[in-house]
Amino acid sequence: MSAPAVPRRRGPRRALTEDEILDAALSLLDDGGPDAASVRGIAARVGVAPNAVYTYFPDKAAVVKALVERLLGEVDHDVFADRGRPWRERVEALALDLRAHLSAHPGAVGLMIGGPMDGPHALALNERLLQLLADAGLDPTDGARASYLLIVYVFGSIALEVADAHQPGPLPPESERITGRHLTFSATPSDAFPHSAAAARTMAEYISTDQYLWGLRRILDGIVPRDRD
Amino acid sequence: MSAPAVPRRRGPRRALTEDEILDAALSLLDDGGPDAASVRGIAARVGVAPNAVYTYFPDKAAVVKALVERLLGEVDHDVFADRGRPWRERVEALALDLRAHLSAHPGAVGLMIGGPMDGPHALALNERLLQLLADAGLDPTDGARASYLLIVYVFGSIALEVADAHQPGPLPPESERITGRHLTFSATPSDAFPHSAAAARTMAEYISTDQYLWGLRRILDGIVPRDRD
DNA sequence: AAAGCTTCCTGGACGCTGTACAGAATTTGT
DNA sequence: ACAAATTCTGTACAGCGTCCAGGAAGCTTT
Numbered sequence: 001m002s003a004p005a006v007p008r009r010r011g012p013r014r015a016l017t018e019d020e021i022l023d024a025a026l027s028l029l030d031d032g033g034p035d036a037a038s039v040r041g042i043a044a045r046v047g048v049a050p051n052a053v054y055t056y057f058p059d060k061a062a063v064v065k066a067l068v069e070r071l072l073g074e075v076d077h078d079v080f081a082d083r084g085r086p087w088r089e090r091v092e093a094l095a096l097d098l099r100a101h102l103s104a105h106p107g108a109v110g111l112m113i114g115g116p117m118d119g120p121h122a123l124a125l126n127e128r129l130l131q132l133l134a135d136a137g138l139d140p141t142d143g144a145r146a147s148y149l150l151i152v153y154v155f156g157s158i159a160l161e162v163a164d165a166h167q168p169g170p171l172p173p174e175s176e177r178i179t180g181r182h183l184t185f186s187a188t189p190s191d192a193f194p195h196s197a198a199a200a201r202t203m204a205e206y207i208s209t210d211q212y213l214w215g216l217r218r219i220l221d222g223i224v225p226r227d228r229d
Numbered sequence: 230m231s232a233p234a235v236p237r238r239r240g241p242r243r244a245l246t247e248d249e250i251l252d253a254a255l256s257l258l259d260d261g262g263p264d265a266a267s268v269r270g271i272a273a274r275v276g277v278a279p280n281a282v283y284t285y286f287p288d289k290a291a292v293v294k295a296l297v298e299r300l301l302g303e304v305d306h307d308v309f310a311d312r313g314r315p316w317r318e319r320v321e322a323l324a325l326d327l328r329a330h331l332s333a334h335p336g337a338v339g340l341m342i343g344g345p346m347d348g349p350h351a352l353a354l355n356e357r358l359l360q361l362l363a364d365a366g367l368d369p370t371d372g373a374r375a376s377y378l379l380i381v382y383v384f385g386s387i388a389l390e391v392a393d394a395h396q397p398g399p400l401p402p403e404s405e406r407i408t409g410r411h412l413t414f415s416a417t418p419s420d421a422f423p424h425s426a427a428a429a430r431t432m433a434e435y436i437s438t439d440q441y442l443w444g445l446r447r448i449l450d451g452i453v454p455r456d457r458d
Numbered sequence: 459a460a461a462g463c464t465t466c467c468t469g470g471a472c473g474c475t476g477t478a479c480a481g482a483a484t485t486t487g488t
Numbered sequence: 489a490c491a492a493a494t495t496c497t498g499t500a501c502a503g504c505g506t507c508c509a510g511g512a513a514g515c516t517t518t
Contacts, residue, residue, distance in 0.1 A: 011465025012513035022311030035398070039505060049468050051506075060505065085232035114339055116393050118413070125420060126432075132422035141425070144348035150442040155280060158386020164345050187292075195369070202373035203355075215378040239485035240494025268476060278497050282475070289476065 016046055018056050022067050029067075029107035033168025037107065039063075065119070068112050070123040075101050079129055087136040088220055094129070095154050095216050096209075099161075106162040106171050113159050126151075136224060146223045154217055157197050161207045241300040245275055247285050251296050258336035260297075262397025268292075268332040268337065296346070297341050305329050312359055316365040317449055323358070323440075324445050327383050328390075335400050342388050355380075356408065365453060375452045380446055390436045407433050 024045035029037040039060055043050040057063045058123070080094035102109055126147065133143035165171055172180075182204035190197035205211050253274035268289055272279040286292045309323040331338055343350040355376065362372035393410070394400055401409075411433035419426035434440050 008346070008515070009465070010463070010513090010515045014466070036502080040503080050504095051469090051508095052467050055466060060432045069450040070362050110339075110343055112394055113342070113388050116395070122439055123417070123425060126423045127422045130428060132426060140428055141431050142422075144428035145440060145443050146447070147428075148381075148432075148435045148440060149447060152382060152389055153445065155389065156381040159388060160381055160384065165340055188352070189424075193356045195486080196352060196356045198371035199359060199369055199376075202370050211374060211377060214374050215381065218302060218375070218378060218451035220451070221454070222447035222449070225454060225491075227317070227451065236493070237486075239484090239486045241496075243495070267474085269474085280479095280498090281496050283477075284495060428513065 014055070015048060015052075016056065018066065018213075019045055021053060021056055021063065024069055024101075025063055025067055026071075026108065027106065030105055030113075032170075032171060033107045034110060064111050065115065067108065068115075068117070069119040069121050071101065071105060071108055071112070071126060072117070072119065075125065080132065083135055087132055088217075090132055091150065091214060091220060092134075092213065095150070095212070096203055098154050099158055099209075099212060102158050103161060103171055107168060109158055109162045113155055116126070133223075138224070148222070149219060150216075153215065157212055158213070163206055174208060177207060181205075181207070230268055230391075238279060243284070244277060247295065249275055250285055250292065251299055254292055254296055255326065255334065258340075259334055259399060260397075262336045265397070281307075281451065290344075293340050294344065296302075296337065297344075297346070298348040298350050299332060299347065300330065300341070301346070301354060303391060304354065309361065312364060316361055317446075319361055319444060320449060321442065323361075323443070324379070324383050328387055328441060331387050332390060332400055335394055336397060338387055338391045342384055362452075367452070373454075376449060376450070379445075382444065386441055386444070393436055403437060406436060410434075410436070 024042045025037050028041050028045060034091050040050045040065070041051050053063070057066065075094075075098055077097075079097055080090040082090065083098050103111070128145045129150065130140075130143055134140070136143075138146060152215060162171065164177065171177070182200065185196070185200035185203050188197040188200060196203065233244060250271060253349040254272045255265050255311075257270050257274060269279045271292070272282050286295065293453075303326055306326075308326055309319040311319065331341070358376045358379065359369075359372055362375050363369070382453070391400065393406065400406070401418050411429065414425070414429035414432050415428060425432065
């Protein structure tokens with residue numbers, strides 16, 4: 001049973017696997033941003049000639065697509081599929097999980113929203129979200145609409161967050177980025193932009209987890225109004 | 230008074246203006262997507278040698294930045310600044326205006342969210358949105374948070390919408406894109422993805438103006454709860 | 459065991475990219 | 489008239505994605 005049972009095809013053994021290529025691409029992406037994840041760079045990292053990559057993927061776009069799929073797959077755990085918990089908690093868990101996974105790879109976020117997310121893992125994610133909103137009592141149409149609203153919010157937030165980083169490489173800690181933004185916004189001229197100048201502190205925190213959750217909860221309130229007292 | 234009064238600097242007259250370069254860049258972007266908007270392409274379009282572009286902008290990133298700023302500026306009209314109208318209407322007008330302007334240039338959307346939007350026109354947009362939400366009765370902190378929530382939604386929606394286009398060039402009509410998506414989603418296996426298969430119609434309409442407004446209204450409801458009857 | 463077919467990887471090349479450098483041409487200030 | 493400043497061109501370099509031809513490796517058939 002340990003035998004792969006796969007009828008080995010002809011020709012020399014492969015020196016690599018698709019996964020090793022994706023590993024290399026991701027680590028280059030993390031270190032040096034999108035420009036660093038070149039076919040030549042990937043090949044050098046795994047120790048083959050540049051064009052050997054084309055044995056595993058038809059072109060660079062396919063590498064990117066596979067990488068995006070893999071990152072989406074990492075999230076597909078059932079952290080938020082526990083149907084015993086309140087549905088709001090489950091949505092928040094999913095949203096936080098996605099943000100944590102994706103902002104760990106800032107260079108990949110641009111690639112993700114640069115093309116349609118129509119792979120199997122994206123579909124699986126959508127399915128779970130639809131299930132979750134059905135559990136919340138939404139009818140199928142509203143559930144689907146709400147699902148997309150949430151997806152737009154989550155990916156939009158993450159995209160704007162990583163776009164705020166001024167250089168490639170891993171994101172600095174949140175507090176550091178907020179401090180930097182605060183320094184920038186403090187220079188806002190209060191005569192031309194009075195509201196902006198007054199809101200500098202809050203604007204510095206646009207990229208914070210607090211703002212992320214605040215916005216998410218406003219959306220959930222809009223989807224399923226809470227009781228007022 | 231028609232005299233520019235600008236003490237012409239030395240050297241030969243400039244053959245172009247910054248705006249002509251941005252025009253060329255935008256039209257290339259519209260026709261052939263991001264790849265087509267190369268420095269060489271721009272230079273050829275305006276009839277100069279490639280490196281002449283560097284007389285007007287320090288590098289390509291500066292061209293992109295200026296182009297993004299210009300597109301944001303086109304929206305800065307006071308369509309939504311009419312403080313006599315209900316604030317919800319004004320937000321919807323802004324959101325629709327932004328979507329119309331930006332999705333007219335799909336190739337530019339990726340460039341827009343690829344970097345921080347911190348130019349003067351972006352700031353002006355933020356200022357007006359803050360003003361609008363202050364008019365709605367929100368306190369400064371909630372107003373700023375709500376402002377960012379709306380920005381995330383608008384730009385996230387547009388980004389996902391243009392990412393759904395499978396080829397460069399202008400977006401096909403909405404109805405056409407929805408039909409194409411419906412064809413795709415109709416193939417969803419209903420055993421593995423029951424909710425998705427059942428919601429295929431709604432999912433095809435994710436990129437529609439209806440869905441866009443539906444999501445926007447849910448967000449507005451979440452920000453300022455409507456009275457229930 | 460030998461021959462043949464299939465597959466993998468390499469060296470080299472092509473056309474493209476952004477951009478740096480040197481020089482010729484043009485206009486202004488002295 | 490001369491000097492200084494500015495613009496644009498020609499050329500070049502390194503890097504990019506990708507294609508092609510060819511040698512090496514290994515399974516399949518004879």
